[in-house]
Amino acid sequence: MADLALTLNVNGKSHTVRVHPLARLLDILREELKLTGTKEGCGEGECGACSILMNGQVVNSCLIPAAQAQGAEIITVEGLAEGEKLSPLQAAFLTHNAAQCGFCTPGMLIAAQDLLNRCPNPDENQVRDGLSGNLCRCTGYVKILDAVKVAAQEGSSR
Amino acid sequence: MRSYLPDFDLQVPDSLGEALALLTQELGQYRPFAGGTDLMVLLNAGLLPAARFLDLSRCQELRGIQETSTHLSFGALTTFTEVRDCKAVHQHFPNLVKSARLTGALAIQNRGTLGGNIANASPAADTPPSLLAYGTEVELISLRGTRRVAYEAFHQGYKKMDLAPDELLQRIIIPKPLGRTFHFYRKVGTRQAQAISKICLAACARIENGTVAEFRIGLGSVAPVPARARNAEAVILGKPLEALPIEEAQLALLADISPIDDIRSSAHYRRVVSQKVLGQMLRELSQSSF
Ligand SMILES: Cc1cc2nc3c(=O)[nH]c(=O)nc-3n(C[C@H](O)[C@H](O)[C@H](O)COP(=O)(O)OP(=O)(O)OC[C@H]3O[C@@H](n4cnc5c(N)ncnc54)[C@H](O)[C@@H]3O)c2cc1C
Ligand code: FES
Ligand code: FES
Numbered sequence: 001m002a003d004l005a006l007t008l009n010v011n012g013k014s015h016t017v018r019v020h021p022l023a024r025l026l027d028i029l030r031e032e033l034k035l036t037g038t039k040e041g042c043g044e045g046e047c048g049a050c051s052i053l054m055n056g057q058v059v060n061s062c063l064i065p066a067a068q069a070q071g072a073e074i075i076t077v078e079g080l081a082e083g084e085k086l087s088p089l090q091a092a093f094l095t096h097n098a099a100q101c102g103f104c105t106p107g108m109l110i111a112a113q114d115l116l117n118r119c120p121n122p123d124e125n126q127v128r129d130g131l132s133g134n135l136c137r138c139t140g141y142v143k144i145l146d147a148v149k150v151a152a153q154e155g156s157s158r
Numbered sequence: 159m160r161s162y163l164p165d166f167d168l169q170v171p172d173s174l175g176e177a178l179a180l181l182t183q184e185l186g187q188y189r190p191f192a193g194g195t196d197l198m199v200l201l202n203a204g205l206l207p208a209a210r211f212l213d214l215s216r217c218q219e220l221r222g223i224q225e226t227s228t229h230l231s232f233g234a235l236t237t238f239t240e241v242r243d244c245k246a247v248h249q250h251f252p253n254l255v256k257s258a259r260l261t262g263a264l265a266i267q268n269r270g271t272l273g274g275n276i277a278n279a280s281p282a283a284d285t286p287p288s289l290l291a292y293g294t295e296v297e298l299i300s301l302r303g304t305r306r307v308a309y310e311a312f313h314q315g316y317k318k319m320d321l322a323p324d325e326l327l328q329r330i331i332i333p334k335p336l337g338r339t340f341h342f343y344r345k346v347g348t349r350q351a352q353a354i355s356k357i358c359l360a361a362c363a364r365i366e367n368g369t370v371a372e373f374r375i376g377l378g379s380v381a382p383v384p385a386r387a388r389n390a391e392a393v394i395l396g397k398p399l400e401a402l403p404i405e406e407a408q409l410a411l412l413a414d415i416s417p418i419d420d421i422r423s424s425a426h427y428r429r430v431v432s433q434k435v436l437g438q439m440l441r442e443l444s445q446s447s448f
Binding site for chain 1: 160163164166167168170191195198199201202203211213239259262263264265266268269350351352
């Protein structure tokens with residue numbers, strides 16, 4: 001079956017790759033574009049480690065087939081910092097020790113950034129709702145919630 | 159193990175007409191693909207036989223929520239997020255908003271569709287109980303034309319639907335409840351997000367002169383298909399709010415359900431908890447002020 005010429009804009013840069021139309025966006029990002037910040041935890045939409053922003057919405061890249069990403073604008077965790085300068089959200093994660101092993105962190109940052117973009121001053125429930133698709137096996141979540149709330153207070157929407 | 163992709167194909171027709179033509183020309187060869195939140199999981203887990211999919215995402219006719227004076231009509235591709243964000247849905251169908259909010263988590267709600275939730279035909283899906291409680295109709299389309307089916311007749315048995323191989327689910331049409339109405343939705347799962355229901359109950363009642371004039375209960379995860387609780391409804395219909403025969407309705411409910419033991423729960427738990435959630439709903443109904 002014929003491959004697809006997939007054109008994507010990832011973190012502001014345009015790429016064209018030839019892939020199977022059902023190839024997972026996760027694999028395209030990691031293996032074709034070598035953007036390995038995005039992680040695979042479960043491969044079934046449960047854990048959020050593969051979260052990215054697609055056309056401004058948080059999605060699980062393990063569930064997106066290449067054909068549905070045609071022409072899409074994608075932001076991965078690599079797109080949050082500006083050069084060496086961490087985004088306010090990333091800086092807050094660092095100061096509040098919101099990462100231990102760090103495997104969930106790229107997905108957490110993306111889901112949190114999506115939340116702050118939609119809702120710059122979230123209350124506790126909104127933060128929990130925004131992060132409810134992201135599992136963390138290390139931190140117990142408290143420090144992650146703290147970091148997101150502090151970043152919100154400091155004004156972290158982009 | 160993950161599926162071997164060369165065994166699979168995904169076509170992306172540019173319009174609904176093109177999609178229907180493909181379905182018709184190669185009858186039974188294509189499987190519709192909407193948000194992919196059910197299909198990609200199966201594909202990633204290697205649980206699908208070699209298959210050809212038809213991506214519906216460019217079929218504009220399957221998108222959008224339209225409002226008339228009497229109904230809301232949802233394109234089959236309406237996502238849970240669009241349901242959550244639509245003011246008219248909040249106003250007329252609060253149960254549907256709750257179902258959408260409790261489906262998976264945000265990333266799933268951004269991709270998963272109402273049409274996919276229905277056509278995946280899981281008895282544990284979370285919008286069907288709400289759709290049953292609101293007297294929904296579904297509109298099916300093929301090159302032969304369109305037809306409407308009462309949603310409660312659409313599921314004919316476990317994973318069996320009144321949907322021909324050349325048909326697509328086009329729209330989901332719900333009448334706006336009239337008069338004074340009571341709405342209730344409760345999903346019982348292991349946790350709030352990302353949990354598949356152990357049981358789910360939605361209800362909508364119309365109250366007239368202090369009595370229950372119209373009443374529908376939809377249930378999930380307690381039968382091979384999403385099911386109406388007709389026996390329990392019949393006990394309550396026509397009764398005054400201050401004297402609802404709650405225990406009688408709880409007994410009658412047992413004739414409406416046929417739960418099973420599975421990995422998420424047991425038949426016993428499901429029977430007991432359905433009765434309790436029914437009781438909770440009826441107590442709220444009896445205390446509602448109209
Ligand atoms: C992590 C996770 C959590 C989830 N949590 C929940 C939950 O809490 N509650 C719940 O109910 N579901 C849940 N789901 C299941 C899934 O998200 C929903 O069933 C969703 O509505 C499926 O819609 P879709 O568009 O993604 O369907 P797809 O995967 O694209 O398709 C599903 C099925 O419907 C058919 N289909 C789709 N559209 C049409 C159409 N227009 N006409 C004919 N056939 C069609 C397809 O052929 C396929 O058989 C979850 C899934 C994941 C991965
Ligand atoms: S890897 Fe995609 S949600 Fe877990
Ligand atoms: S820091 Fe290890 S999973 Fe979250």
